[in-house]
Amino acid sequence: MRPFDPRLARHARGARRYLAVCTGIGVLGALCAIAQARLLAEALSTLTVPLALLAVFAVRALLAWAQEAAAHRASAGVKADLRRAVLASALSGSAPGPAGTVAALVTRGVDALDPYFSRYLPQVVLAAIVPVMVLAVLAVTDPATAAIVAVTLPLIPVFGYLVGSCTEARTARQWRTLERLAGHFADVAGGLMTLKAFGRARFQSERIAKVSAEHRRATMASLRIAFCSALVLELAATLSVAVVAVSVGLRLLEGNLSFGTALFLLILAPEAYLPLRQAGAHFHAAQEGLAAAESVFAAIAPVPAAAPGPVPDGIVGVRGLVAREGLAPVTFDAPPGVITALTAPSGGGKSSLFAVLLGLLPPVEGSVRAGGAEVVPGDAWRRRVAWLPQHPHLFTGTVAENIAVAVPGASAAAVRDAAGLTGVLEFTTLETVLGAGGHGLSAGQRQRLALARVALRCALLDPVLLLLDEPTAHLDVATELDVADLIDRLAAGRTTLVATHRRALVERAGNVLAWPSAPVAPREPVPA
Numbered sequence: 022m023r024p025f026d027p028r029l030a031r032h033a034r035g036a037r038r039y040l041a042v043c044t045g046i047g048v049l050g051a052l053c054a055i056a057q058a059r060l061l062a063e064a065l066s067t068l069t070v071p072l073a074l075l076a077v078f079a080v081r082a083l084l085a086w087a088q089e090a091a092a093h094r095a096s097a098g099v100k101a102d103l104r105r106a107v108l109a110s111a112l113s114g115s116a117p118g119p120a121g122t123v124a125a126l127v128t129r130g131v132d133a134l135d136p137y138f139s140r141y142l143p144q145v146v147l148a149a150i151v152p153v154m155v156l157a158v159l160a161v162t163d164p165a166t167a168a169i170v171a172v173t174l175p176l177i178p179v180f181g182y183l184v185g186s187c188t189e190a191r192t193a194r195q196w197r198t199l200e201r202l203a204g205h206f207a208d209v210a211g212g213l214m215t216l217k218a219f220g221r222a223r224f225q226s227e228r229i230a231k232v233s234a235e236h237r238r239a240t241m242a243s244l245r246i247a248f249c250s251a252l253v254l255e256l257a258a259t260l261s262v263a264v265v266a267v268s269v270g271l272r273l274l275e276g277n278l279s280f281g282t283a284l285f286l287l288i289l290a291p292e293a294y295l296p297l298r299q300a301g302a303h304f305h306a307a308q309e310g311l312a313a314a315e316s317v318f319a320a321i322a323p324v325p326a327a328a329p330g331p332v333p334d335g336i337v338g339v340r341g342l343v344a345r346e347g348l349a350p351v352t353f354d355a356p357p358g359v360i361t362a363l364t365a366p367s368g369g370g371k372s373s374l375f376a377v378l379l380g381l382l383p384p385v386e387g388s389v390r391a392g393g394a395e396v397v398p399g400d401a402w403r404r405r406v407a408w409l410p411q412h413p414h415l416f417t418g419t420v421a422e423n424i425a426v427a428v429p430g431a432s433a434a435a436v437r438d439a440a441g442l443t444g445v446l447e448f449t450t451l452e453t454v455l456g457a458g459g460h461g462l463s464a465g466q467r468q469r470l471a472l473a474r475v476a477l478r479c480a481l482l483d484p485v486l487l488l489l490d491e492p493t494a495h496l497d498v499a500t501e502l503d504v505a506d507l508i509d510r511l512a513a514g515r516t517t518l519v520a521t522h523r524r525a526l527v528e529r530a531g532n533v534l535a536w537p538s539a540p541v542a543p544r545e546p547v548p549a
């Protein structure tokens with residue numbers, strides 16, 4: 022694993038600045054270490070305490086503080102940038118896996134970068150600067166000591182590399198089990214009622230216990246290696262300093278070296294090994310962060326290169342579109358002002374087609390055009406589309422907030438109008454607080470609340486395309502007719518696609534799409 026991943030600098034602006042600050046502090050720190058050794062040797066040989074020595078101590082303390090402050094600031098900035106990038110990527114439709122995995126990534130995963138920034142990275146920079154500067158001073162003062170240090174110094178990174186390459190796979194495994202654990206946990210928590218109803222709650226908790234045990238084992242294995250590696254690096258550094266001490270001691274006894282110089286060499290030599298040892302010791306703490314960073318980069322979708330042009334308007338033309346592997350290609354034209362009903366059999370691909378039209382699912386093949394121009398499914402296009410999903414997601418919050426999700430910044434009056442239009446105010450108030458997933462409302466009521474989002478978009482954003490997925494699936498006959506009337510009004514002048522099996526809606530549609538035959542081959546199950 023590289024000590025510094027250049028992608029960090031690309032995705033997090035603070036990382037590069039921090040690296041520059043670390044380098045500056047590293048050079049100053051090395052100068053201070055050399056000066057301190059010189060002054061300390063002088064103090065011990067003359068038995069006086071020069072004022073400059075106190076000043077060097079103070080400067081070193083100041084540098085340590087500056088390093089710590091810069092590390093925390095950089096770490097906070099980089100983590101915020103990465104979280105933003107992962108969430109933006111998830112929201113842009115290229116979500117990095119299940120919700121639990123995303124949650125683990127933006128919380129614990131990104132937080133794991135703290136030890137990397139505050140401890141490991143500064144030591145890596147010091148390890149690149151200090152030994153070189155110390156060696157240069159040793160070479161001028163006593164070439165024999167410099168030669169011993171130059172020969173033994175590479176042992177530390179070599180041992181570090183050998184132990185590190187063994188840890189890398191284990192840390193990646195540890196992080197993968199944590200991701201799996203988070204995914205399982207979110208899944209089980211979401212489906213607790215179903216599991217209880219089928220008497221499977223205990224089985225699932227046993228599975229979570231199994232994955233937890235796997236995670237514990239993986240963590241303990243990494244820790245074991247971390248302890249062993251610290252021991253190996255300590256041993257290598259201590260033995261190397263001992264060799265220097267023996268050589269210096271013998272020459273001091275023979276009278277070939279002054280007491281002051283010998284002291285200087287003995288104090289300075291360990292400084293060459295220190296940053297390398299420390300980088301090795303912190304390597305393991307930083308590993309989890311780097312493994313999580315890998316997942317973060319895998320989850321961040323590439324930014325679209327070109328800015329899309331103006332959003333096309335007019336007839337929506339779908340040509341040979343295969344939304345998912347195994348589905349038959351569809352071709353149709355949906356003119357504005359006419360409701361086009363999609364009545365494909367269940368599993369025929371209506372919701373998948375909507376996902377493609379929204380740019381949430383890359384199609385296997387085929388194209389979508391509007392008013393004769395190719396549709397670029399990005400944010401600009403999505404702003405002009407109003408979508409009623411088959412299973413609308415409601416968030417914890419008030420009814421008003423849940424409607425306003427459709428148009429951030431919508432006025433309270435506009436939200437109230439949309440709620441009134443779709444009959445939401447007949448069964449709840451705008452101030453009612455809903456639980457997670459719309460807890461507190463029936464399926465039909467949730468559907469109407471989601472329809473209020475569509476009405477709000479129609480009122481404020483004037484969408485060119487309405488995508489309504491089973492808008493009346495959970496409604497009684499009377500309410501269904503009301504909703505059908507409302508859809509008629511919203512559809513005026515817009516291209517409207519309604520996926521439905523309900524006769525009331527199909528009869529009103531001006532255009533009923535003949536759907537090609539259902540899937541031809543069974544597909545691989547979606548991985549959990």
Ligand SMILES: Nc1ncnc2c1ncn2[C@@H]1O[C@H](COP(=O)(O)OP(=O)(O)OP(=O)(O)O)[C@@H](O)[C@H]1O
Pocket residue numbers: 345365366367368369370371372373374411540544547
């Ligand atoms: N997330 C997914 N990953 C892989 N395949 C999927 C996924 N969701 C749906 N499919 C498959 O795509 C096919 C089309 O599903 P889709 O939900 O688009 O059909 P639909 O026409 O909307 O069905 P229904 O009328 O039952 O809602 C299905 O056969 C299903 O197996």
